[in-house]
Amino acid sequence: MEVGIATCDTSRQELDTSKFVHDPDLVIYFGNGDFLTHGVAQINKFAPEAVVLGCTSGGQIQNDTSIESQFSAASIKFSSTRVKAAKCEIRDSQSSKAAGQEIGRQLASEDLACVIIISDGLATNGSELASGISAELGPNTVVVGGLAGDGDRFEKTLVGFGDDLQTNMVVAVGLYGKDLNVSHGSRGGWQTFGPKRLVTRSQDNILYELDGHPVLDLYEKYLGDDAAGLPSTALLFPLQIVDPDVPGSEVVRTILNIDREKKSLIFAGNIPHGWVAQFMNASHHNLIEGATMAAKDAAKERSDGELAILISCIGRKLVMNQRAEEEVEVVSDILNGIPQIGFYSYGELCPSEKGGKTRLHNQTMTITVLSEKV
Amino acid sequence: MTHKLLQRQLGKSRKAxxxxxxxxxxxxxxxxYEDLYRDQTRTKxxxxxxxxxxxxxxAELRDSASELKEKNSWFRAAIDNMSQGICLFDSNQQMLVSNDQFALIYGLKPEQMKVGLALEDLLGLRAENGIYHGEASKQYIASCLGRATDTNPSRMVHKLNNGQEVEIIFQPLISGxxxxxxxxxTEKLASEKKIKKMARYEDLVYVDTLTGLSNRVKIQEELDRAVELGRQNQSxxxxxxxxxxxxxxxxxTLGHQSGDSVLIEFSRRLNGFANQDIVAGRLGGDEFLLVVHNxxxxxxxEEIAKLICHSASEEIRAGQNTITISASVGIAVSRAGKKGSSTLLQNADIALYRAKSExxxxxxxxxxxxxxxAKESRRLAKCLKSAIPKDQFLLHYQPQIDFKSGNIVGYEALVRWEHPLLGLVPPIKFIELAEKTGQICELGEWVLRTACNYAVTWPGHETVSVNISPIQFKQQNIAELVANALDESGLDPRRLELEITESVFIQNSSDVINVFENLCEMGVSIALDDFGTGFSSLSYLSQFRFDKLKIDKSFIDDIGFDQEDTAIVSMIIGLGRSLNTVVIAEGIxxxxxxxxxxxxGCSQGQGYLYGKPEPRILDLEHSQFHKSA
Incomplete structure (x- = not known):
């Protein structure tokens, strides 16, 4: 397996394709800004035979940095692993499950080892997408990925397939063969604080009331002056939700949008009625500790990874700002400096534990390490 | 050693x-720094x-805790003051709550009733107390444990060794x-038994055992109550x-069993009128009361009365027989309860009597x-009682003429009552009364003896006719009575004629005919009185050969003017001729x-034309009626 990573920062207008491997099987890219369309064209021109997919983001990660580059791409050439691409329209959050199932059906095969999936960041209910694809694929396939981002604007996300870039699309690549090794880790580092509150009114991924009070009022009170920056500033206080009847069912949810009229919040995943919610917050130190734990989980089984895909939540970047690079650095240190590529997302997809079903995570650093047996 | 952030900042600040x-x-x-400050502000x-x-x-929690504490004390006070024992167990069969009464029933100490006590241990404690023992205890514990997991409510009654009976109701909770x-x-069961006993006793006291209606006592009480309510409510x-x-x-005729069947069926029909305002009861015999409120x-x-009469007239099955009866009804009303119950009863009785007599x-x-x-009738009845001992009755004799010879052939003895204050009381007033009171027997016997004794003194051989009431046939041995009278007077039996009416056959006709035959054997003749007015069944004419048929006065009154009456009279005369029986017309x-x-072709006649009834018979020389007269 060979990996070559190319980036394009704001000072340059060209992607340095010389960093790419020759004749790659797969190119994954993340970017934003005006350069995006040009970058995608450059990749397709360089590797017309490769599966090319990517998305807009809240910032790129490459190797040990998360500088505000415009664009970054990883080209991968496998020695024996086969690749196959899939795509599907995702009209709205209600069609998320069906889209997940459709992708699953397109890629399903006995030797499917891993699926990397990327979906529209605003139209997707990540929980449903994950549940849809998991339903179609067996336990031997690891599904990882994320929801596209749009900086801290939450206005429009694009997903790319070949030279096509669209909203309302979900794309995926299936990696086939027995030689591929996949390991993963996903941790947040956030801590709960304040009272536990009951979800008293919600529908799918829309939360209306906690303890009988409109949830938007509560967020505005907690955010104080930051409330002006909603919805992105809501990322400062993600929610941990837990099914009170199922210990260990804790998941973290971040906000995608708000509805001032209905005083509701729209999350990246479901907020089931009757679950218990609690605010979370984090210091830089906590978040870096979370990333450390995720890297250690990913490196637990193998220390000879060849590529790490880092998908970190936009909320982390908002909190850490200049220090966001630190979490990328610590991951790189733990993974022995192997090539890293990734982006700041609106939601991360990854199993919670080895062999588990893929779930939507929020506010995590989610790491997938790939390698091929020699 | 430089801070990582500073290192990065320095790195990013390098020029080319x-x-x-x-x-x-x-x-x-x-x-x-700005980041740091913002973080701190946000955190703060x-x-x-x-x-x-x-x-x-x-604060809310504190409030609700103190509210809860207060509510808990109310709850505690409430359950400790309940007369029932209460026990609440969770899904693990551990006790959550119990009250003092529970401990008391099973002789447990309050300190034993700890929260968290296992159901099995509690049942064990109860067993230790000797409340129950041996196999019973094991069975009981097993049954309680079974019920503890049952999702349906259940009830059991457990008898303790000390004789107490405890009703236990298990109610499953939604939460498990x-x-x-x-x-x-114990007391409830005992008093239930007592009440059942009392109810049985009350049945005996208040219910008519044959018909199931209210009996005399109960219906009298109902009447008293109705009158009292009427007074109170002005109804x-x-x-x-x-x-x-x-x-x-x-x-x-059909036996008491059939009679009972009639009473039962009629009672059932009568009870059909009962509702919240109407109560039916049996006074006794064939007498019934219906008390109507409001x-x-x-x-x-009137509508109710019609319906009662109608329902009585419908056929009644009694064994093999189908019986048809009728009912008479007397109705009395007490306005706003002004008439007392005894007056009401008396009035209804009078009305009934009148209805029957009509x-x-x-x-x-x-x-x-x-x-x-009725008062007059009661007064007469009272006077009637002493009339014989006081010798107030006398007989008048009316001659009977043979049409062919014009000779007086006999006299009909007619009873008269001469009361010192009331004067001469007409027979129509006292005969029926005497029949009702039963005094007719004594009176009839007196008439028979007196007539025989007088007739024997007559110089001629005229017959003497004596009326015999159907009541006498029923209650007296007429043959013996006649034999005694003849014996005592020495009158030739051929000179005695007994006048009977058709109604005598309502009784068992074969018995009556036996008596007739006995009398006939003695030589006494029998005349059928009031012929044509009763039910005039000719069947008994074939069963017994009467010596004489007597045409009632009512047919004679209009003879020659009323075509029907004339026809009937001709028919009776013709009948007599074919039966070879003497026909006598009265009221001429x-x-x-x-x-x-x-x-x-009528044989004989009787009436004012020939002579009024007189205390003494006419002299011999006048004892002949001449057509020319």
């Missing part, structure tokens, strides 16, 4: 030639807000577990006095006039009547 871009560096440092804000919120929640209530029902009360017509004959109008009462199968409302007549007052009858 490697020198430091101081402005860029300052910018980055400034931004970092959220911490303040959380602590405010928590304080608020805490169950609540059991324990009531000492009208009515009383129906109902009597079955000819019921005695059913008992006599009478709105007399038309309704032909039965009928109803009549009581009227004050009836009361006056005119010569024209005499001539018509004579021409028609």
């Amino acid at each position: 030639d490697g020198s430091l871009d101081f402005d860029r560096f300052c910018e980055l440092v400034d931004e970092a 804000h959220s911490v303040t807000f959380v602590s405010e919120e928590l304080e608020k929640l805490n 577990g169950f609540m059991s209530t324990h009531s000492d029902i 009208d009360v009515a009383l129906f006095f109902i009597d079955l017509d000819g019921f005695k004959e059913i008992n006599d 009478v709105s109008n007399l038309a309704n009462l 032909g039965a199968n009928n109803y009549l409302f009581f009227e004050e006039q009836m009361d006056a007549e 007052e005119t010569l024209q009547q005499h001539n018509l009858l004579s021409i028609s």
Whole structure:
């Protein structure tokens, strides 16, 4: 397996394709800004035979940095692993499950080892997408990925397939063969604080009331002056939700949008009625500790990874700002400096534990390490 | 050792030639400080807000805790003061709550009743106390444990060794577990038994055992109550006095069993009228009462009376027999309870009596006039009692003429009552009364003896006719009575004629005919009186050969004027001729009547034309009627 990573920062207008491997099987890219369309064209021109997919983001990660580059791409050439691409329209959050199932059906095969999936960041209910694809694929396939981002604007996300870039699309690549090794880790580092509150009114991924009070009022009170920056500033206080009847069912949810009229919040995943919610917050130190734990989980089984895909939540970047690079650095240190590529997302997809079903995570650093047996 | 962030900031501030871009560096440092400040502010804000919120929640919690404490004390007081024992168990069969009464019932100490006590241990404690023992205890514990997991409510009654009976109700809870209530029902069961006993006793005291209607005592109470309520509510009360017509004959002819069947069936029909305002009861025999509260109008009462008469007239099956009866009804009303229950009963009785005397199968409302007549009748009845001992009766004799010879052939003895104050009381007033009171027997016997004794003194051989009441046939041995009278007087039996009416055959006709035959053997002759007025069944004419048929006065009155009457008279005369029986017409007052009858072939006559009834018979020389006269 060979990996070559190319980036394009704001000072340059060209992607340095010389960093790419020759004749790659797969190119994954993340970017934003005006350069995006040009970058995608450059990749397709360089590797017309490769599966090319990517998305807009809240910032790129490459190797040990998360500088505000415009664009970054990883080209991968496998020695024996086969690749196959899939795509599907995702009209709205209600069609998320069906889209997940459709992708699953397109890629399903006995030797499917891993699926990397990327979906529209605003139209997707990540929980449903994950549940849809998991339903179609067996336990031997690891599904990882994320929801596209749009900086801290939450206005429009694009997903790319070949030279096509669209909203309302979900794309995926299936990696086939027995030689591929996949390991993963996903941790947040956030801590709960304040009272536990009951979800008293919600529908799918829309939360209306906690303890009988409109949830938007509560967020505005907690955010104080930051409330002006909603919805992105809501990322400062993600929610941990837990099914009170199922210990260990804790998941973290971040906000995608708000509805001032209905005083509701729209999350990246479901907020089931009757679950218990609690605010979370984090210091830089906590978040870096979370990333450390995720890297250690990913490196637990193998220390000879060849590529790490880092998908970190936009909320982390908002909190850490200049220090966001630190979490990328610590991951790189733990993974022995192997090539890293990734982006700041609106939601991360990854199993919670080895062999588990893929779930939507929020506010995590989610790491997938790939390698091929020699 | 430089801070990682500073290292990065320095790195990002290098110019292309490697020198430091101081402005860029300052910018980055400034931004970092700003970040830090914003973080601190944000944290402070959220911490303040959380602590405010928590304080608020805490205060709410404190309030609700103290409210809960207070409510708990009320709850405690409430359950400890309940008469039932209560026990609440969770789904793990551990006790959550129990009350003092529970401990008391099973002789447990309050300190044993700890929260968290396992159900099995509790049952063990109860067993240790010797409340129950041996196998019973094991069975009981097993049954309680079974019920503890049952999702349906259940009930059991457990008898303790000390004789107490405890009713236990298991009520499963939605949250799992169950609540059991324990009531000492020893006294309740005992009083239930007592009440059942009393109810049986009350049945005996108040219910007519044959018909199931209220009995005499109960219906009298109902009547008293109705009158009292009428007085209180200013509402009208009515009383129906109902009597079955000819019921005695059913008992006599078909037996008491059939009679009972009639009473039961009629009672069932009568009870069909009962509702919240109407109560039916049996006074005794074939007499019934219907007490009606809140009478709105007399038309309704009349409607009820009609329906009673109608329902009585429908056929009744009694074993093999189908019986048809009728009922007579007397109705009295008490306006706003002004008439007491005894007056009401008396009035209804009078109305009933009148209804019966007007032909039965009928109803009549009581009227004050009836009361006056009834009073008169009661007074007469009272006087009648002492009339024989006081020798107030006398006999008048009316001659009977043979049409052919014109000779007096006999006299009819007619009883008269001469009361010192009332004067001469007409027979129509006292005969029926005497029949009703039963005095007719004594009177009849006196008439028979007196007539025989007098007739024996007559110089000629005229017959003497004596009327015998059907009541006498029923209650007396007529043959023996006649034999004694003849014996005592020494009268030739051929000179004695007994006049009987058709109604005597309502009784067992074969018995009556036996008596006739006995009398006939003695030589006494028998005349059928009032012929043509009764039910005139000719069947008994074939069973017994009467010596004489007597045409009633009512046919004679209009003979020659009324075509029907004339035809009937001719028919009777013809009948007599074919049966070879003497026919006598009574009530002849005119010569024209005499001539018509004579021409028609009638044998004998009686009436004012020939002579009024007189205390003494006519002298011999006058004892002949001449057509020329």
